[in-house]
Each structure stands twice: as C-alpha cells, then as structure tokens.
C-alpha cells in the first residue's frame with residue numbers, strides 16, 4: 001500500500017509575473033481535456049510542484065518498511081487541476097447553513113467563530129420561533145435534559161429542531177442528557193420554586209405524599225437517604241445555593257434547619273457533607289445509568305439524537321457498556337457518547353473515561369457540589385487538556401452566565417469566566433438555565449458569541465499559539481499518517497498564514513484531527529452525510545459543509561472552488577491547504 005503527501009506550492013500569489021504566466025497558460029491549457037474526467041477543462045493554478053510520498057510496502061502496522069519520498073519537479077510546468085466550466089446545475093449540492101453563509105460573506109472566513117455553542121432547551125425556548133432565533137444566534141447544538149419535562153415534550157423539541165434543519169438549512173445537532181441516579185429533590189408539587197428562609201425547619205422525606213406536599217416538605221428520590229445522613233451533616237442544595245443542617249431523624253423523615261437561605265428549584269441536586277467532604281455512603285453504589293435512564297436512552301436511540309451525555313459517570317466501563325448497547329440496538333447508529341465529568345470518581349478515572357468516550361463535558365454545577373468550589377477551575381483545566389490531547393470534543397458547562405437568568409447583562413466575572421474557557425480552547429460552551437428558563441436566552445447566546453469572537457481574535461492577534469504537546473494517539477500506521485498529515489497541515493497553515501484549511505472526510509476523523517491542532521485559520525470540513533455534518537458542529541473551528549465528493553481530489557477541489565465561489569464564500573487568490581482521508585495528502589494552492 002502507499003500513502004502520498006503532496007505539497008503543491010504556488011508563488012502566483014506574490015508574483016505578478018507568475019500570474020501573467022498563469023493567465024496566459026490558462027488559455028492554452030483550458031482547451032485541453034482532463035485525463036481523469038473527459039468532459040472537464042482545466043486551468044493552470046500552480047507553478048511548482050513539490051510532492052512527498054510516504055509508502056509502506058507491507059501491512060499497515062509495519063512502520064519499518066515505510067518510506068518518505070520528497071520530490072520537486074522543478075520545471076515550473078505546474079500542477080494542473082481540473083475544473084468543469086460553470087457548475088450551475090451543481091449549486092444545490094453543497095449545504096451550509098444560512099447563518100454561517102452570511103457570517104462568512106460579511107466578515108470573511110478568518111473571523112468566523114471557532115468556539116461552538118450549546119443551548120439547553122426548556123420552557124423559555126421550546127417554541128419553533130424561539131428555536132429558530134437561537135439557531136440564527138449561533139446555537140450549534142440543542143441540549144435536552146431528561147431530568148425535566150416529559151418524553152412527549154422532548155419529542156416535540158427534537159421534531160422542531162429537525163424541521164428547522166430541513167426547512168432552513170441548519171445543522172443543529174441534538175444532545176440528550178440523562179438524569180442519572182444521584183440524589184435529588186422531587187418536583188415541589190407543581191410549584192416552580194420555593195423559598196427557604198434562614199432558620200426555617202424543613203423536612204426532607206422519602207415518603208410518597210398522595211395528597212400533595214405538606215408545608216416546608218421536600219421529597220427525596222433516594223430511598224437510603226434517611227439511613228445515610230447523620231445529625232450534624234450539612235445538606236447542600238444545588239451545590240450550595242441553599243444550605244441546611246441536619247437536626248433530627250424521624251424514620252423516613254429528616255428534619256433540617258436552613259443555614260443559607262435561597263430558592264429551591266424542582267429536582268435540584270442534593271449532596272451531604274461531613275467534616276469538609278462530600279459523603280458517599282451507599283449512594284455511591286447507585287447505578288450510573290438508572291432504569292429510567294435506560295428508557296430515556298431507548299427514546300434517544302429511537303429519535304436518532306446525535307449525542308447522549310451520561311450524567312455522573314464513574315468509570316470507563318459504563319461508557320463501553322452504553323456504546324455496545326447502542327451498537328446492538330441500531331446497527332448503523334452513529335450516536336456519540338459524551339461523559340459528564342461531575343463526580344469525584346470521574347476525576348479519579350479521568351483519562352480512561354475520556355479515552356472510552358466520544359467527548360466530555362465539564363459539568364461544573366454538580367462537580368462544584370462534590371469537590372470544594374476552589375478546586376473546580378483546576379479540574380476544568382485538566383479535563384480540557386486531557387480531552388484535547390486525546391482528540392475528544394470538550395464542553396465547558398454551567399453557570400457561565402448565571403446572572404442572565406434574571407438580568408439582561410452579564411457580570412464582569414461571568415465574562416471573564418467565558419473568556420477563560422475560550423482561551424483554554426474548549427470545543428464548546430453551554431448555556432443551562434440561561435436558555436432553558438431564563439428571561440434573556442437570546443441575549444445570553446449573543447454574549448457567548450461575542451465574547452468568543454473577541455477572545456479568539458485577540459489570541460490570534462497576539463499570536464499566542466500555546467504549546468500544548470499533542471501526543472500520538474493513532475494505533476495503526478494509517479492512523480499515525482493521518483495524524484502527522486493533520487499536524488503538519490495545521491502547522492503549515494499557521495506558518496504560511498493561509499486563509500482556510502479544507503478537509504474532505506467521510507467519517508469526520510480527519511476533520512477532528514485538524515481541529516485538535518487549533519490552527520489559526522478556520523477549517524472547512526466537507527462531508528457526505530448530514531449526520532456527520534451535525535456531529536462536526538460540536539468541534540472547535542470546524543465549518544461543516546455537506547457535499548458529495550469522489551475519491552479524486554482534483555475533481556473535489558475544483559468542484560468545491562466553483563461551488564463556494566459561486567456563493568461568494570471564497571474568492572480567487574485565497575490560499576488554501578487541503579487534506580483528505582481518501583487520499584492521504586496535503587495540497588497547498590491558491591483558489592483559481
């Protein structure tokens with residue numbers, strides 16, 4: 001077998017003489033037919049041709065027999081690329097959403113947003129127009145949280161997002177988030193919230209109340225609650241938004257005095273602390289995926305969601321188990337499994353969990369209830385780093401713009417927090433309550449968008465390529481070659497200051513390898529299926545297009561150039577580096 005890395009470099013961009021030569025040659029050569037596609041005419045695009053060939057003479061995993069050949073034909077005769085005359089009839093064959101298209105046209109592709117945005121959908125945003133406003137505002141992924149709402153409600157949201165994609169050309173992916181079986185409160189008998197005042201005594205009970213909840217009573221979902229807690233324990237609601245002290249146990253009821261007043265929200269998470277750390281008694285034995293979660297997962301598979309995020313992951317085992325379950329349930333399913341890092345165990349087993357998953361979420365809400373708050377920032381940094389090194393998309397979630405649930409502008413501290421996540425180059429930022437039930441969902445999304453854009457630009461201007469070492473992750477020669485190609489292409493793109501990287505990818509893998517390098521320029525990812533396109537929408541710096549393409553790179557490139565030029569998305573002279581996973585190659589060229 002053989003792999004080819006070809007570097008086609010052009011001097012046309014900087015040399016008017018060469019451009020003249022090209023124009024002249026164009027006329028001559030365009031009368032010829034392409035040897036590969038008999039009805040194609042081809043302009044000369046480039047003047048010199050350097051090609052590097054890596055080949056391996058035996059099986060994939062035998063690197064000792066591979067070799068790299070570099071050649072420069074030195075004749076100036078040029079690399080000739082094919083381009084059919086007007087592709088007008090083909091224009092419909094490239095799909096990009098209207099918002100990306102407008103953004104590309106207005107700002108040029110150098111300034112497109114690299115950080116992806118996720119919105120949790122709830123009562124404030126479940127209408128079709130509201131969802132459309134979020135998509136227009138830059139939502140890349142819609143998240144539904146199975147902790148709340150009925151399956152019918154979630155089904156309705158999924159259908160609306162689908163309709164939006166079909167009717168308006170968006171590629172908004174859907175992420176389903178499981179409830180998990182940690183301890184949480186019940187739903188407050190229908191009330192949207194309840195206020196706990198300082199010194200008040202509340203009863204936390206595992207009893208079922210048929211005739212409505214008595215006053216100052218909270219249902220708890222975990223049967224072992226009363227046995228696990230001790231008098232004197234501190235009870236934290238939502239990681240400390242409200243605090244109680246356990247003062248008495250009476251059978252299934254636990255009496256607690258409020259020490260930090262605040263608003264209790266339905267189904268809020270509960271943790272109890274003893275001597276400064278979270279207590280993990282028998283509740284640590286609760287299954288990560290509860291029986292209700294399995295039903296929700298079946299629902300997600302049936303609805304064809306793009307991502308399933310698993311709450312309170314403790315080990316890699318549960319991820320592997322879920323992945324084989326999904327594979328058995330739907331043979332050609334491509335649902336990605338996202339591990340939510342929100343417990344002490346998940347931090348302990350971080351590397352193996354992330355290795356087993358298709359991505360991870362820094363779920364700071366619950367994480368901050370399980371480890372001391374001041375440890376959350378370093379945990380975030382570590383999770384982001386491990387994900388980037390292992391090439392898994394990583395989401396920073398929770399309380400990014402918490403104050404915007406109520407107010408139309410964020411606090412300065414919140415803006416700084418968003419900036420930090422962008423600076424760490426996480427793949428995506430997520431809104432929770434801000435978009436699910438806040439008063440200013442669109443404004444919150446606008447803040448994420450504009451802060452991301454500004455910080456990304458600042459970082460590029462400062463040319464602060466941070467030197468995160470990216471270990472080799474491939475397990476075969478072929479994978480190693482793909483990885484090296486992407487690393488080199490990204491480095492070349494930075495050094496040459498190219499306008500865009502193009503990647504032709506069937507599975508999305510090469511696109512993710514490029515994204516992992518966090519290059520300065522945006523990455524146009526061309527892929528054949530709508531589902532891969534939606535998946536790529538979660539990854540840093542990728543602008544996913546759907547395009548049918550062949551194994552012939554010259555044809556693909558020229559088709560793409562024509563289609564994008566016809567839509568004013570690129571122009572002649574733009575410098576592009578292209579890689580593909582069909583023909584492992586790197587090509588550098590000016591758009592003809």
Ligand SMILES: Nc1ncnc2c1ncn2[C@@H]1O[C@H](COP(=O)(O)OP(=O)(O)OP(=O)(O)O)[C@@H](O)[C@H]1O
Nearest residue numbers: 120121122123145147148149265365432433436437
């Ligand atoms: N489908 C829904 N229906 C009603 N309210 C919702 C829905 N989704 C979210 N919410 C509201 O938005 C808030 C924030 O949403 P979020 O998804 O962050 O949930 P959470 O309860 O904090 O749990 P998690 O730890 O799973 O994120 C919730 O507490 C809830 O009040």
Ligand SMILES: CC(=O)C(=O)O
Nearest residue numbers: 363364365366397398
């Ligand atoms: C998102 C989530 O589950 C959390 O922050 O806890």
Ligand SMILES: [K+]
Nearest residue numbers: 147177178179
């Ligand atoms: K959840």
Ligand SMILES: [Mg+2]
Nearest residue numbers: 342363365366
């Ligand atoms: Mg959580």
